[in-house]
Amino acid sequence: MTNKYLICLFILLNTFSASLFSQSTDKEVHISLGTVYNFNENEFHEFWNPSMGVEFEFSFDHQFGELGAGLTLMRFDKTANATLSFYGINYYFLFAKNFTIARNVSLILGFDFGLYEFRFDEYDDSEIPDVDVEREFAVKLVAGFGYRFAGSWSLEFKTAFNHVYTKKEIDLFNLHLDVTKSFPMSDWLAEILE
Amino acid sequence: MKFINSILLSLLICSTVFSQSLSEDELVVTKADLELFSVKRLADIFTILPQLDIYTIDSYRYYLMDGNLFQNTPNSIVVLINGVRTNFNTLGYVNLNQFPLDMELVDEIIIKKNPSVYNGEYSSGIIIDIITRKIDKDISFLFTRSTGNEIGDPGPYLFTEYASANVDEVGPNTFLTTSYGSKNFSTALGFMSQVAPTTDQAVLKRTNNFLLQNYIVNYSAIYGYGSLTSGNGNYNLFSAFSQSGQPFVGSIYGADLIFLDELSFEIPFQSNNFLISSGNEISLNSTDRILFDVNLNYSVADQSELSNDFFFNSDDIIAYGKFSFSSSIGKFNYLVGSSVEYQSLKSGYNSFNNNRIMPAIFASSNFQSANNLKHNIEAIVQSDNNNTRFFVNFGNSLKLDHSNKLVFSLYAGNLFNNVYSPHYRISRGMEAQNQYNFDSTTQSNNAFLSSLNLEYSHRLNNNISFNTGINLTNESNLDYVLKNFSFNESEGTIDINQNEKYESVDGTYGEFFIGFYLRLFNSLDQNFYYRYKGYLAGDEIYEKVMQRFPKNKFFYSLVYTPYKDLNGSLNFTYTTSQEWIEYRNITVENDDVYLNKLENNLLLNIAITKGFWKNRILLSTVIENLLNERIQFHPVGSTTDLTFYLKLKVLLESVIKI
Numbered sequence: 042m043t044n045k046y047l048i049c050l051f052i053l054l055n056t057f058s059a060s061l062f063s064q065s066t067d068k069e070v071h072i073s074l075g076t077v078y079n080f081n082e083n084e085f086h087e088f089w090n091p092s093m094g095v096e097f098e099f100s101f102d103h104q105f106g107e108l109g110a111g112l113t114l115m116r117f118d119k120t121a122n123a124t125l126s127f128y129g130i131n132y133y134f135l136f137a138k139n140f141t142i143a144r145n146v147s148l149i150l151g152f153d154f155g156l157y158e159f160r161f162d163e164y165d166d167s168e169i170p171d172v173d174v175e176r177e178f179a180v181k182l183v184a185g186f187g188y189r190f191a192g193s194w195s196l197e198f199k200t201a202f203n204h205v206y207t208k209k210e211i212d213l214f215n216l217h218l219d220v221t222k223s224f225p226m227s228d229w230l231a232e233i234l235e
Numbered sequence: 236m237k238f239i240n241s242i243l244l245s246l247l248i249c250s251t252v253f254s255q256s257l258s259e260d261e262l263v264v265t266k267a268d269l270e271l272f273s274v275k276r277l278a279d280i281f282t283i284l285p286q287l288d289i290y291t292i293d294s295y296r297y298y299l300m301d302g303n304l305f306q307n308t309p310n311s312i313v314v315l316i317n318g319v320r321t322n323f324n325t326l327g328y329v330n331l332n333q334f335p336l337d338m339e340l341v342d343e344i345i346i347k348k349n350p351s352v353y354n355g356e357y358s359s360g361i362i363i364d365i366i367t368r369k370i371d372k373d374i375s376f377l378f379t380r381s382t383g384n385e386i387g388d389p390g391p392y393l394f395t396e397y398a399s400a401n402v403d404e405v406g407p408n409t410f411l412t413t414s415y416g417s418k419n420f421s422t423a424l425g426f427m428s429q430v431a432p433t434t435d436q437a438v439l440k441r442t443n444n445f446l447l448q449n450y451i452v453n454y455s456a457i458y459g460y461g462s463l464t465s466g467n468g469n470y471n472l473f474s475a476f477s478q479s480g481q482p483f484v485g486s487i488y489g490a491d492l493i494f495l496d497e498l499s500f501e502i503p504f505q506s507n508n509f510l511i512s513s514g515n516e517i518s519l520n521s522t523d524r525i526l527f528d529v530n531l532n533y534s535v536a537d538q539s540e541l542s543n544d545f546f547f548n549s550d551d552i553i554a555y556g557k558f559s560f561s562s563s564i565g566k567f568n569y570l571v572g573s574s575v576e577y578q579s580l581k582s583g584y585n586s587f588n589n590n591r592i593m594p595a596i597f598a599s600s601n602f603q604s605a606n607n608l609k610h611n612i613e614a615i616v617q618s619d620n621n622n623t624r625f626f627v628n629f630g631n632s633l634k635l636d637h638s639n640k641l642v643f644s645l646y647a648g649n650l651f652n653n654v655y656s657p658h659y660r661i662s663r664g665m666e667a668q669n670q671y672n673f674d675s676t677t678q679s680n681n682a683f684l685s686s687l688n689l690e691y692s693h694r695l696n697n698n699i700s701f702n703t704g705i706n707l708t709n710e711s712n713l714d715y716v717l718k719n720f721s722f723n724e725s726e727g728t729i730d731i732n733q734n735e736k737y738e739s740v741d742g743t744y745g746e747f748f749i750g751f752y753l754r755l756f757n758s759l760d761q762n763f764y765y766r767y768k769g770y771l772a773g774d775e776i777y778e779k780v781m782q783r784f785p786k787n788k789f790f791y792s793l794v795y796t797p798y799k800d801l802n803g804s805l806n807f808t809y810t811t812s813q814e815w816i817e818y819r820n821i822t823v824e825n826d827d828v829y830l831n832k833l834e835n836n837l838l839l840n841i842a843i844t845k846g847f848w849k850n851r852i853l854l855s856t857v858i859e860n861l862l863n864e865r866i867q868f869h870p871v872g873s874t875t876d877l878t879f880y881l882k883l884k885v886l887l888e889s890v891i892k893i
Contacts (some may be wrong), residue, residue: 045863056803066278103710105801108845126392134856154856156384159391177388180878206877207390208399210502215452233848235800 044204044212051182052152059106059138068226072100073197075219077113085211088124089117096217100135101226101234107137111153130158131179131203145189149199153181157205179205185217195221241336247860248475249702249879259690259704259748260351260630260644262286264344266368266426271794271804273340273842273855275381275882276408276429278331282840283806285764285790286748287361290499290868292494293438294405294875295431295452296330302360303496304780305740306714307682311360316473318364319514322532322553325479325506326657328493331363335475337410339377339886342368349646350684351628352613355559355597359650362659370414370421373892377425381855383880384407386863405878406430415893422461429454433492433501435873437828441728442501453482453489467518472511480539497658499720499729499817499871502547503539508532523562526572530555545764545807547661551602552579553654559597569600576653582660589655593619605633607634617651622681624649638694642704646686650710683711698754700789706746707771713740715776718817720871722829729829729871733821742773744781758797764790785810785836800846807839818870830870837864838875855882 077094092115112132119126129227133155157179161172185199197219205211220230226234264280272283276876278297281289288300302309312329314321316336323334347353347362356362383405387397413424432448442450456477463470479491490503510532517525530553537548559572576593595617603609614627626648633641719732750764767789768779792806813833821831839862844855856879859868863877 045861049770049861089391103801104798108801121395123396124391127391154858156879161391172393175388175390175393176384177390178384178386178877205390207392208387209389209392209397211390229860235847235849 044210047183048180048204052180054150055136055138055150058150059136067126067144068102069223069233070099070101070226070230071107071109071195071221071223073100073111073219073221075197075217077115078216078218079115079213081212081214083212086120088119088121089126090120091129091213092116092118094129094215096219098219100137101230103235107135107139107151109135110155111135125161125164127162128160130160131181132156132158133179133181137183139187147187147189149183149185149187149197151183153183155158155179157203157211177205177207179203183217187221193223195219195223197221238780259286259702259706260348260688262346262348266342269341270844270853271796271802271842272792272806272840273804273857273880273882275383275406275857276332276882277334277336277338278782280331282808282838283792284346284768285788285808287346288768288784290872292532292869293431293433293435294493295332295433296328296494297332298494299360300379300783304783305682305710306716308650308710308713309359309656311358311652311827311881313356313358313360313362313653315362315364316512317355317366317471317475317514319471319512319528320356320530320555320557321473321510321512322530322555322654323510324506324532324654325491325508325534325547326493326504326536326551326660327652327654328657332431333429333454333477333479335425335458335477336365336367336460336473337377337379337423337427337428339368339379339410339884340370340414340423340425340460342366349628349647349686349688350626351646352597352599352615354599354613355570355574355595355615357595357597357615357617357626357651357653370416370423370462371888372416373889373893375414375416375889376885376887377410377412378885379408379410379882381408381880381882383857383878385878386876395460400434400436402434405880417893419464420462422459424459425457425634426483427454427456427458427477428484430489435874436833437867437871437873438492439502440828441499441871443727450492451487451489452479453485453487454479454491454492455483457483460525462815469516471514473513474511475509477508478506488541490541493657493661495658495661496817497718498731499718502549502661503542504536505539506534508534508538522564523560526557526559526561528555528557528574547582549660550581553577567600567602569598572596578654580655580660589815591616593653594752603836608632609634610786622651623689624651624681633730640692640694642688642690642692644688644690644798646684646688648684650682650684651686669791682713683842685709699752701749701751701827703749704747705808706748707743708739709743710777711741713742713777714738715740715780717776719820720818721820722822729821737774737776740777742781743771743778744769744784745771758795760794760796762790762792765790779816782814782816785813787811800850801844803841803843805839805841807837809838810836815870821870828874830867830869833867833870836866836868837862838866851886851888853882853884853886855884857882858882 050069075096077096079091094113094115096113098111100107115129117127129216133153133154137151141147156176159175179202181201183199183201187195187197189195203213289297291297304811314323343366351360353362387402409428414423431452439724458475461472483604492501492503494501512530514528532553534551554577557574561569561570574595580589597615599613601611609632616625628646630644686708688706692702694700715737717735720729722746723730746768748766753761768784769786770778789809794804796802818831821829840859842857846853859878860875866875
């Protein structure tokens with residue numbers, strides 16, 4: 042029950058810190074590709090066993106921080122007979138703030154919010170409701186480190202707390218390992234994004 | 236939980252925030268408010284107006300709390316557009332969410348909070364005047380679409396022992412408008428489509444007799460607006476055709492619903508409405524003007540085609556004309572005029588067939604008796620086939636110096652309704668069919684209200700101001716029917732037991748408020764508002780009825796606009812408990828869906844808007860009830876869960892030059 046207050050507090054602190062420390066004036070767009078690994082255990086895992094997932098993100102620098110959108114895809118195989126396996130697809134808007142703590146190394150704090158889609162495997166059982174897809178609102182709190190190398194490439198290692206607001210709420214702690222390529226923002230793209 | 240609430244309240248009280256409204260009686264919602272709070276539907280403005288006591292059954296339809304307390308204090312919301320009456324309603328009920336106009340065309344919304352007279356218009360509840368903005372030059376296109384998702388779906392647990400009922404999406408709501416503007420002429424044409432599900436267990440549970448389950452409201456409208464300036468005249472025209480049930484586009488049928496307090500029950504219906512309103516002004520010279528307004532409203536409503544429980548239909552015509560003359564002599568400005576309203580209200584399944592002509596005369600004046608003392612007085616006398624009634628408001632504003640102002644106002648007169656309430660009309664129909672015997676619904680017009688407001692405001696500078704005041708209101712000759720609802724365990728419905736009738740109820744209530752406004756930097760605006768409202772004197776039953784109002788209400792809002800293309804807002808409202816004596820025999824054991832007492836409510840909403848392409852495209856996210864507290868605004872109303880909305884707005888202004 043205290044989750045919701047912690048989530049709100051984290052988001053507020055993150056937003057507050059963003060308003061105190063303005064982002065670098067070098068405007069770039071970032072494209073990330075990475076993997077997601079779920080490492081916690083709770084009641085959810087009595088029904089489903091998560092596999093390694095993939096992540097894709099697009100973001101751009103704004104004076105306030107890094108803004109963007111992304112998605113993760115993970116496979117959840119059933120561990121109990123009375124349920125179905127599914128793909129979990131999380132579509133989200135993201136906000137992140139990079140704080141440089143050493144040369145080429147930065148601390149990353151951020152949060153995402155969007156929809157978590159449960160895309161169920163096909164089945165043929167008249168006793169199970171005929172549903173293909175379920176969706177629910179989800180938030181994700183993110184903290185980690187980034188290492189910039191070869192000029193425009195970065196390696197990011199992040200932990201994330203993913204909270205899905207289903208009736209019986211779902212909490213997933215994930216590790217993310219991303220490779221990010223950054224590009225200078227062209228004038229025409231800057232005009233569209235601002 | 237209490238600890239968190241205490242922290243939040245302390246933060247509120249410590250923060251020096253507060254209302255910029257100059258007077259409590261007249262509230263103004265600006266275009267900036269609509270944008271910064273990312274208002275998705277028009278009735279969302281109620282969430283940023285703590286001065287009003289409003290409740291909702293299902294987060295789609297809103298009702299005035301004052302207007303539903305007594306039999307003869309009707310739930311009256313009068314909607315004007317640019318000061319011209321629209322008579323927008325279905326069966327006498329106004330759902331502001333369904334007002335057919337793109338909010339992008341709105342410049343500001345003026346709300347008269349008390350029963351009052353306003354430019355020759357009267358309401359026993361509130362008056363909402365929607366002021367349209369100047370149309371952009373040449374041809375423009377506006378598109379808005381919003382959709383939301385209330386949390387609480389079962390997700391993957393659907394296939395486990397934790398399975399639960401599904402929760403539907405909210406919306407989508409779509410507006411598509413094209414406009415043309417030139418120096419003397421402007422016009423806008425638009426289309427509106429709205430989908431509103433009513434899938435909360437509280438509603439579904441008590442409506443299990445209907446053929447129609449899993450209700451979805453489908454509402455669509457087309458509207459047109461035009462303005463012409465020619466010579467000495469200004470001519471405005473607003474027209475709309477709207478339909479609920481079968482949408483204009485799409486095949487999914489969705490009945491509208493109306494909640495009847497008499498039954499504690501929803502009635503599904505479908506409707507068609509046509510309205511045309513025209514406001515015209517001719518300047519005779521520099522001081523004299525002639526104004527004439529015309530309004531025609533035709534609406535038909537029937538039971539939903541997917542329901543056969545309650546038989547009713549209606550076929551209503553309202554025609555309204557108003558003529559007035561305004562002038563000024565020095566610092567004395569006045570307006571005098573007359574209006575006449577013709578109503579032909581018919582219901583096919585019962586004996587309700589009411590034709591009435593309601594002539595009225597009105598006058599208003601504002602003048603200065605000293606350099607720092609202003610007055611304004613407005614009065615109306617109206618009659619219909621049976622009664623004559625009047626209402627007057629008198630306001631005085633004393634400017635003490637550059638920073639300090641005192642406002643003293645008086646309101647007095649009868650509480651009367653312009654259209655018969657939906658409760659009255661539908662219950663008459665049910666009685667005619669012997670479905671129910673209410674033995675209670677009266678529509679007398681002789682209730683009397685007198686109200687005194689005293690307000691002090693101080694403006695330190697443009698960044699800091701506050702206002703405070705008191706309000707004393709006495710109501711007399713009220714009729715009240717003490718209903719006694721109980722929960723039927725076997726049917727899962729709300730039953731009506733023996734009613735108890737009270738006549739000539741008298742009572743007085745008082746209100747104290749304080750509001751602060753504080754701007755920190757140029758980008759951070761904060762408002763704080765506190766209100767105490769409670770019974771002071773009168774009959775015992777009056778005291779019990781007044782428990783429906785939350786005694787204490789705190790409101791805080793914050794708007795942060797650090798960048799041209801990115802802004803955010805937050806608003807929260809905290810209300811103390813409310814008791815509805817009609818539901819005194821409902822107990823919490825009833826599946827925890829229905830209550831007799833609403834506990835403290837803490838509602839926190841946030842909105843973030845990002846602009847793209849020089850703000851031609853705006854993407855907003857709104858999260859309502861962020862803390863996901865259990866919030867119910869009515870004992871048998873739905874529970875508000877955290878709801879996540881996305882809103883996309885595309886503004887292609889002046890894209891085609893002519």
